[in-house]
Amino acid sequence: MTIRRFPLARTGGCASGLAARRATVAKAALAYAMTGLAVLMLSACGQQTPQREPLTGGDPARGQALIVHAGCGSCHTIEGVEGANSLVGPPLMGLRQRTYIGGVAANSATNLERWLMHPQAFSPRTAMPDLGLTEDQARDIAAYLYLH
Numbered sequence: 001m002t003i004r005r006f007p008l009a010r011t012g013g014c015a016s017g018l019a020a021r022r023a024t025v026a027k028a029a030l031a032y033a034m035t036g037l038a039v040l041m042l043s044a045c046g047q048q049t050p051q052r053e054p055l056t057g058g059d060p061a062r063g064q065a066l067i068v069h070a071g072c073g074s075c076h077t078i079e080g081v082e083g084a085n086s087l088v089g090p091p092l093m094g095l096r097q098r099t100y101i102g103g104v105a106a107n108s109a110t111n112l113e114r115w116l117m118h119p120q121a122f123s124p125r126t127a128m129p130d131l132g133l134t135e136d137q138a139r140d141i142a143a144y145l146y147l148h
Contacts, residue, residue: 056109056112056113056139056142056146058140058142059140059143060147061144062140063140063142063144063145064080066133066140066141066144067081068081070131070133070141072084072092072141073085073086074088075089076088076089076091077092078092078145078148079092079148080148088127089128095112095146095148096147102122102123102126102128103123104122104123109139109142112142112145112146113135113138113142114138116137116138117133117138
């Protein structure tokens with residue numbers, strides 16, 4: 001195996017070669033930093049998170065009672081609902097901060113209410129059953145979920 005030797009510098013000895021390498025490294029570091037900054041700035045120009053609508057206007061207390069009555073806790077973990085600690089479906093805490101509902105619809109009060117009433121209309125293969133909720137019931141459940 002041949003090892004190729006590179007002189008530290010053409011003139012000036014070791015010290016000038018070291019200085020030249022440090023300058024090259026500094027330039028490369030600056031170039032990487034500028035590239036990273038450009039990527040970061042451009043990534044902020046991408047698609048914005050959908051704006052969330054105000055709360056549903058429903059009654060969260062009624063929503064909590066409906067969640068218990070409908071048996072939502074048999075599939076989901078839901079904060080503040082006794083016994084709702086199942087892992088069959090996704091946990092429903094922090095729902096208001098999510099970008100999508102059911103992985104398919106933009107997170108809005110209207111879409112959440114519609115999802116609760118007719119989940120198969122959004123995602124035909126979803127395991128979530130159609131619970132036969134009325135619009136008012138869905139609004140109350142959505143109000144509860146958006147608060148937790």
